[in-house]
Amino acid sequence: MRGILAQARRAGVSRVVQLSGMSAGSGDMSNAITAYMAGSERAATESGLAWTILRPAAFMSNTFQWLPQLRAGDVVRAPFAEVQAAMTDPADIAAVAALALTEPGHEDRIYELSGPQALTPADRVTILGQALGRDLRFQAQDDDEARAEMSATTPARYVDAFFNFYADGALDESRVLPTVRTLTGRPPRAFAQWAREHAAVFR
Numbered sequence: 001m002r003g004i005l006a007q008a009r010r011a012g013v014s015r016v017v018q019l020s021g022m023s024a025g026s027g028d029m030s031n032a033i034t035a036y037m038a039g040s041e042r043a044a045t046e047s048g049l050a051w052t053i054l055r056p057a058a059f060m061s062n063t064f065q066w067l068p069q070l071r072a073g074d075v076v077r078a079p080f081a082e083v084q085a086a087m088t089d090p091a092d093i094a095a096v097a098a099l100a101l102t103e104p105g106h107e108d109r110i111y112e113l114s115g116p117q118a119l120t121p122a123d124r125v126t127i128l129g130q131a132l133g134r135d136l137r138f139q140a141q142d143d144d145e146a147r148a149e150m151s152a153t154t155p156a157r158y159v160d161a162f163f164n165f166y167a168d169g170a171l172d173e174s175r176v177l178p179t180v181r182t183l184t185g186r187p188p189r190a191f192a193q194w195a196r197e198h199a200a201v202f203r
């Protein structure tokens with residue numbers, strides 16, 4: 001990261017937007033994801049470039065991880081069933097990033113971003129089913145099953161980090177924030193809109 005930023009500065013780049021996450025401000029360096037994000041933020045703030053850091057709630061596009069299940073049937077099994085997140089449309093993140101890169105007044109700022117409503121996984125399944133015209137059903141994974149499944153593809157320290165966030169409650173992404181509206185002049189995009197726009201992918 002620092003090498004890329006140094007090359008950018010030598011090439012004449014004057015501004016950088018660092019995409020981070022809400023946990024980065026917690027200071028909990030025992031969490032591998034938080035430590036990675038905090039380190040990336042530090043690289044940006046120490047780069048000598050004008051910087052803006054974006055800390056969005058979970059991406060709506062994370063829903064694509066359900067694609068294999070939805071191609072096989074109408075049931076979605078997912079962990080952390082009780083956790084609410086005001087998920088962010090990547091299009092909103094991109095809109096804020098574009099402002100920070102092209103307009104003055106965003107230098108040395110940290111912006112937390114969210115969507116317009118806090119949703120559980122079951123809420124998202126219902127909304128996605130409406131967009132697809134399918135009677136989708138949600139089933140909660142227990143923690144042991146979820147940990148085993150995640151561990152098959154993800155290093156243990158990151159699996160531990162996700163469980164720290166969502167099973168232990170160390171990360172709250174349920175807050176609905178005014179940032180997107182304040183900066184862009186329009187409300188953040190809802191999950192229902194995202195689902196409709198990407199329905200063809202799920203079909």
